[in-house]
Amino acid sequence: MEHKNSSWLLIFLAWTTALIATLGSLFFSEVMGFPPCTMCWYQRICMYPLAVIFLVALIRNDKNVLFYASPLVVVGWFWAFYHSLLIYGVIKEEMTPCSLGVPCSVSYFNWLGFIDIPTLSLTAFTLIAIFLVILYKKGFGK
Numbered sequence: 360m361e362h363k364n365s366s367w368l369l370i371f372l373a374w375t376t377a378l379i380a381t382l383g384s385l386f387f388s389e390v391m392g393f394p395p396c397t398m399c400w401y402q403r404i405c406m407y408p409l410a411v412i413f414l415v416a417l418i419r420n421d422k423n424v425l426f427y428a429s430p431l432v433v434v435g436w437f438w439a440f441y442h443s444l445l446i447y448g449v450i451k452e453e454m455t456p457c458s459l460g461v462p463c464s465v466s467y468f469n470w471l472g473f474i475d476i477p478t479l480s481l482t483a484f485t486l487i488a489i490f491l492v493i494l495y496k497k498g499f500g501k
Contacts, residue, residue, distance in 0.1 A: 366499045367417065370424060373490040374413030380483035381410045387476060396461040398442040402480045405435030409487065422499060425491055432488050439481035446477050 384403055387393045395403065409431055416424035444450045 366494060366497060367420075369490045369494050369497075369499075370413055370416050373428070373487045374410065374417060376483050376486045376490070377406060377409035377413055380406050380480065383479065384476075393476070394461045398438055398445075399476065399480075401438045402435050402442070402477075402484075405431045405438065406480070406483065409435075425495055425499065428487075429491055432484055432491060436481065436484035436488060439477055439484050442477035443475075443481050446475055 381403075384395070384399070384406070388395050409428060412424065412428050412431075415421065416428075441450065
């Protein structure tokens with residue numbers, strides 16, 4: 360019984376993280392008026408479905424959630440990591456898909472000298488990945 364409860368909790372935490380990240384990105388764009396760049400859109404494309412996927416997995420106790428959530432988490436994590444490297448100046452602006460609209464190197468805010476929108480996205484994808492790895496190691500979905 361404890362195994363089932365801990366698995367449910369991990370999926371709940373993944374859902375909560377995805378939901379907060381989704382609502383946070385909508386807050387930044389729709390309330391604060393920060394237009395998303397191309398890389399932000401790629402990260403959103405990976406994050407938004409996760410809020411729904413994890414909710415459905417919670418309701419249905421779906422043990423296959425690892426297999427259809429993991430690709431979105433991995434792709435989203437890489438986009439967030441790449442975007443963070445761009446913001447920190449490790450990657451040059453010319454090496455981005457942002458050719459029209461908002462430049463991908465724009466940082467709308469910087470809390471504590473290192474927390475910006477790509478860092479928040481990277482943190483969310485990392486947390487979700489950790490929850491999924493723990494689920495996998497517990498034998499969930501096998």
